[in-house]
Amino acid sequence: MKLASPRSGRLAGHAVRAALAAAVLAMAPAMAxxxxxxxxxxxxxxxxxxxxxxxxxxxxxxxxxxxxxxxxxxxxxxxxxxxxxxxxxxxxxxxxxxxxxxxxxxxxxxxxxxxxxxxxxxxxxxxxxxxxxxxxxxxxxxxxxxxxxxxxLGSTQIATLLAYAANRNFKRVALVGENSDLGQLTNRSFKAGLERSGVQIVAEEVVPRGSTTADPQMQKVRAARPDAIFLTGVTTPENVLILRSYRQLGLKMPLLGNFNLSVPQTAVVAKGLLDGVVFVDAFDPxxxxxxxxxxxxxxxxxxxxxxxxxxxxxxxxxxxxxxxxxxxxxxxxxxxxxxxxxxxxxxxxxxxxxxxxPAGKRTGFDRNGMVVRVYEGDKQGKVVFSGAQ
The missing domain is CATH 3.40.50.2300 (Response regulator)
Structure with a gap:
């Protein structure tokens, strides 16, 4: 049997190492x-x-x-x-x-x-x-x-604010919103949740888009004497009108804002109107x-x-x-x-x-991950409640 020479073995080793080096070099651009x-x-x-x-x-x-x-x-x-x-x-x-x-x-x-x-x-x-x-x-x-x-989910945000209302033992509430499609959808969601929980809705008012005042609607709310007011609208101009009327009419019952009030721009356009208003958010600083x-x-x-x-x-x-x-x-x-x-x-x-x-689900935010925060002056302040239960 003919044995391979040491020289040929060395050549084969060099060839293997060269091939490996070439493969690494070829892979490097892809990995990079x-x-x-x-x-x-x-x-x-x-x-x-x-x-x-x-x-x-x-x-x-x-x-x-x-x-x-x-x-x-x-x-x-x-x-x-x-x-x-x-x-x-x-x-x-x-x-x-x-x-x-x-x-x-x-x-x-x-x-x-x-x-x-x-x-x-x-x-x-x-x-x-x-x-x-x-x-x-x-x-x-x-x-x-x-x-x-x-x-x-919007339903989770609403559930959290409703849980806060239950925690505060609000029995008679008012809904105040506007007539955009999303605003009306949000209002219906709040209404359904309140009705399921046995909370009485004593007033339900709508401020039409393009209005210049919300005084007529808020005067009716004042007459109904609710324990709290849910602000269901999502359009900023109408929300500002509601907040301004709330202050000018001297209303004292708690005002609960939906997730729209968590956007910082709200504090700019509603400056001086937000102190004490609570709102639902996903952010706890x-x-x-x-x-x-x-x-x-x-x-x-x-x-x-x-x-x-x-x-x-x-x-x-x-x-x-x-x-x-x-x-x-x-x-x-x-x-x-x-x-x-x-x-x-x-x-x-x-x-x-x-x-x-969860298995078979593709919505990943924790149902109990929402919080309720309170405005302190014009600044979004501390968390006062968390969870949808």
Missing amino acids: QPIKIGIITDKVGPAKPYAEPVTAGAVFAAKELNARGGILGRQVELLIEDDQARPDISATAARKLVEAGATFILSLSLTPSTQQVQTVTLETRTPQLTPSNSGDTLTTQIDNPYFWQTGP AKPEARRFIEAYKKENGVEPYNLNGYGYDGLMLVADAIKRAGGTDKEKVRAAMQATQGYVGVLGAVGSSYGF
């Missing part, structure tokens, strides 16, 4: 490629006041992730598209992001736009998350296993995770963040967590990892709450 995450936001349309701060929170999260080394050693690259809150543009933007290699898409625009994006993500099997939208039907109208929602976020965001951007910034931050961090657990950007593995999310503690939510998707 950034992880692309798409964002569909609204920069000019009706959702802009909400979408832009949510986007800013996601941008901050990406900076923080990249400063720590990215995800699985790869930098995060955000691909941001503006859909102007138009569903027809949303679908085009989604296809553009998929073609650009987005592993995941965050939807930050209005409900119709988010639903339209779902038609694309379902077709292309691209994971999609909306971290701020509160529509109760987002996960039920389209059976899309690639879509999740971590914004607190005293929560340790929220405190760390507030300090870091303020240091980076020079301004203090609020709930909408937190929605975007938590959304991107949840995506990053799923990709990390998936071990890469394979969409099917990322989809499975996101669906398996349990016990993720974010910036938003009451102390002790966490994000997670």
Whole structure:
């Protein structure tokens, strides 16, 4: 038998090492490629006041992730598209992001736009998350296993405020709102919840859009002498009229505001009218995770963040967590990892709450994660109640 010479063995060893080195070099560019995450936001349309701060929170999260080394050693690259809150543009933007290699898409625009994006993500099997939208039907109208929602459901927000009312033992209440479609939907939801809990509605008033005063409606509320007033409207101009009339008529019964009052812009347009008003929110500034976020965001951007910034931050961090657990950007593995999310503690939510998707469910905000806060002057103040029970 002919034995291989030492020289030939050395040559073979060099060849193996050379092949391995070439393979590593070939893999390196792919491993160094950034992880692309798409964002569909609204920069000019009706959702802009909400979408832009949510986007800013996601941008901050990406900076923080990249400063720590990215995800699985790869930098995060955000691909941001503006859909102007138009569903027809949303679908085009989604296809553009998929073609650009987005592993995941965050939807930050209005409900119709988010639903339209779902038609694309379902077709292309691209994971999609909306971290701020509160529509109760987002996960039920389209059976899309690639879509999740971590914004607190509108029904959960209402349940929390109703639980607060029960805790305060309010027996006779008034509802005051406006006549926008969303405002009327919110009013009906409050009404149904109050009726189920046996609370008597002694007055129900509507301030029409475009009104210049709410005095006639609030005078009727005063005559009904309720224990508390639920502010069910979602349009800021009409809410300001109601708040102004409430003060000018000298009403003293507690005023309970819905989630619309958690947007800081309210304190600007309703300056001097908010002290003592309570409102439902998803943000507790005293929560340790929220405190760390507030300090870091303020240091980076020079301004203090609020709930909408937190929605975007938590959304991107949840995506990053799923990709990390998936071990890469394979969409099917990322989809499975996101669906398996349990016990993720974010910036938003009451102390002790966490994000997670129960088996077969794609809404991930903790039902007991909402809080009720009180305005102290024109500043959003402390939490006075939490949970929907």
